[in-house]
Amino acid sequence: MASLKLGKLPDRTPAKITITVSAALSQALNDYAALYRQTYGESETVAELIPFMLAGFLEGDRAFAKARKDGLPVARMSERSRRLPGSGSE
Numbered sequence: 001m002a003s004l005k006l007g008k009l010p011d012r013t014p015a016k017i018t019i020t021v022s023a024a025l026s027q028a029l030n031d032y033a034a035l036y037r038q039t040y041g042e043s044e045t046v047a048e049l050i051p052f053m054l055a056g057f058l059e060g061d062r063a064f065a066k067a068r069k070d071g072l073p074v075a076r077m078s079e080r081s082r083r084l085p086g087s088g089s090e
Contacts, residue, residue, distance in 0.1 A: 008069050029046045030046060032046075032049065032053075033045065033049055036049065
């Protein structure tokens with residue numbers, strides 16, 4: 001088999017996640033979308049902004065990046081995420 005510099009691409013299938021947020025968080029997200037529109041002159045829905053907001057949050061979390069680098073088991077992360085507020089398990 002050929003040894004390519006580019007490795008096999010990861011799964012890029014989008015996953016739909018449904019969450020429930022507080023009224024205050026919903027208002028804050030709508031306010032952010034309005035400020036985004038005012039800043040960039042382009043209207044994006046909250047649903048369109050959230051994936052980028054989450055990605056930015058995760059990329060900026062050094063402890064999370066270190067844990068993933070150290071091989072944090074995915075199963076353990078999944079169990080923990082089921083207990084987090086807003087994860088739908090309340």
